[in-house]
Amino acid sequence: MQLKLIEKPVEPEPLKTIESSIAERLEDDNFKWMRPIERNLYKVPNEQKFLSEDQLKDAYSQGGVMNVYPFREDSKVDIPPPVSSFEQAFGSNQAIMNEIKKNGFDKPSPIQAQMWPILLSGQDCIGVSQTGSGKTLAFLLPAFLHIDAQYKQYDANEKKPSPSVLVLSPTRELAQQIEGEVQKYSYNGYKSVCLYGGGSRKEQVDSCKGGIEIVIATPGRLTDLSNDGVISLASVTYVVLDEADRMLDMGFEAAIRRILFEIRPDRLVALTSATWPEGVRKLTDRYTKQAIMAVNGSLDLTVIKSQMTLLQLICFQSCKTVTQFFEFVPHENRFDRVCEIVNFLNTAHGKNYKMIIFVKSKVMADHLSSDFCMKGINSQGLHGGRSQTDRELSLKMLRSGEVQILVATDLASRGIDVPDITHVLNYDFPMDIEEYVHRVGRTGRAGRNGEAMSFMWWNDRSNFEGLISILEKSGQEVPEQLRRDAARYRQKCQDGRDGPRPNFRNKSNKESSFQSSY
Structure with a gap:
């Protein structure tokens, strides 16, 4: 008689609350001595306190549809309403208001309008929004006020803990851009340091001496300096995981876990992620407390909560503003074709394209x-x-318009802040469909329109189905050849004659720079 083993169902991790995390800190000798975190810095403006359901719905629909809900359904949280102006979020802080006016901002972006109240009220927040929508300021301005609140607990002659804020970034380029934003605001003279591999280690070590308030770092270099005792993370009270999905893709999961282990458990956490894979969900579940999701997009909540990736959501947000074209071109013919496209763009647009x-x-x-x-x-x-x-010179020349064409690997598909990219061309189709979305999202940013062309071939076939789904959901025309080849590939897989691999195409009737270059 054969005994059948019955697998026990995997129990979900118990819900972490702010109270349980504070208790965890008090029980840990490494953090027991620390002062409590001043969390709630936000007073809901009177005009926001009594919004009706219709008024709240209207507020969420400004500039796009905001889906806001607890990360875990068993979490009981008070979600503050979105702000509709900078004054509602920072009106009592003249220094920040002066900087906002100096930079010429008109009104908060949708993701800022919701992330600011959540983070200022001391709650963990997960922000998902289109590239170029202002996520950096969404977590940065509350960080400044967070430092203020912690330092008020100390007398003028007391040594204040440092650093207080840590921003983890997947690439050095993105880390440098975030540091640029910190320096642009130069709030209260708070000092920052940017730590990344490839930079001068000695200069970075020297920058850490004498006390700093904000650390912006890639996980690898931060782990290295932390291991050597150059920097202590125990004092950090506000943590940002920027582009968490990208960090996991790049193999930084172990480093992230190590870094977060060194930081007090009752810290405030802000996490941004363009997609929603299993790894990011687990990371969020393990390292946040009663987190609130703030998603700027148009999909029904039931779709988002169905454990699907947020790839479809990102398509709805960014791909809708990008007209997408496809050509099936064998590799040996691609260089001639791309030269035709470049010559056409030069003739049609002169210096007015990137x-x-x-x-x-x-x-x-x-x-x-x-x-x-x-x-x-x-x-x-x-x-x-x-x-x-x-790398810095290449980006500088593209931003300034000294060159109009950047040839790049997927290093440039996320986190590169060049807002006026007008065209994207996939000379090689990416290995997975999520990377396609990020590449396309380099153009059509912040309300602008853009165009994307992709060269494809039969070897990209494992991505055909996913691409069709994206095009349909973002209201784009699906090329007939793409549908035919997707059906052919599906049949071959069913017959056992093929299996997953990568490619695709489109011929639209819309007039465009790419299409007119035929």
Whole structure:
């Protein structure tokens, strides 16, 4: 007789609350001595306190639809209403209001309007929104006020704990951009340091001396300096995991876990993520307390909560503003075709366009840049194999308009702040459909319109189904050849004659720069 083993169902981790995390800190000798965190810094403006259901719905629909709800259904949280002006969030802080006016902002973006009240009220927040929608300021301005509140607990002659704020970023480029925002506001003279691999370790170590309030870092370099005792994370009370999905994709999960283990358990956490894979959900569940999701998008909540990725949501947000075109082009013909497109753009738009051309490898980026040079086409390259100085120069030249074409690997698909990219061209189709969304999202940002062209071939077939779903959900035309080849691939898989791999195409009737170049 064979005994059948019955697997016990996996119990979900118990819900972490602010109270349980405070108790955990008091029981841990490493953190017991620390002062309580001043969490709730927000008073709901009188005009926001008694919003009717219709008024609240209208507030959520300004500039897009905000879906706001507890990360875990068993979590009881008070979700503050979104603000409709900077004054409602920071009106009592003249220093921040002066900086906002100096930068010429008109009104909060949808993600800022909701993340600010959540973070200022001392609650963990997960923000999902289109690239270029203001997520950096969404977590940065509350961080300034958070530092203020913690320091008020200390007398003038007392040594204050530092650092107080930690921002983890997947790439050095994104880390540098965040530091640029910190320095732009220069709030209360708070000092920041940017720690990343590839930069001068000695300079970074020297910058950590003498006390700093804000650390912006990539996980690898921060772990290195923390292990060597250069920087202590025990004093951190406000943690930001920026582009958490990207950090997990890059293999930083172990480093993130190690870093968060060194930080007090009752910290305030802000997390931003463009997609919603299982790894990010687990990370959120383990390291946040009664977190609130703030999602700027148009999908029904039941779809978002169904454990699907938020890829469809991102498509709704960013791909809707990007007209997408596809051509089936064998690899040996792609360089001639891309030269035709570049020549057309130069003729049609002169200096009034900027384009990122995505390729699959560092070697291809260098190869294509070299071929462009031979053809007299001015471009710059960007990939992880280039020195930090070269990478910074390439981005600087693109931002200034000195060059209009950047040939890049997926290093440039997220977190590169060049808001006026007008065209994206996938010279090589990405290995997975999520990366396609991020590449396309480099254009059509912050309400602008953009265009994306993708070269495809049969070897990209494992992505056909996902691409069709994205195009349909973002209101784009689906090319007939794409549908035919997707059906052909599906049948071959059912027959056992094929299996997952990567490619695709489109021919739209809409007039566009890409289409007119035929």
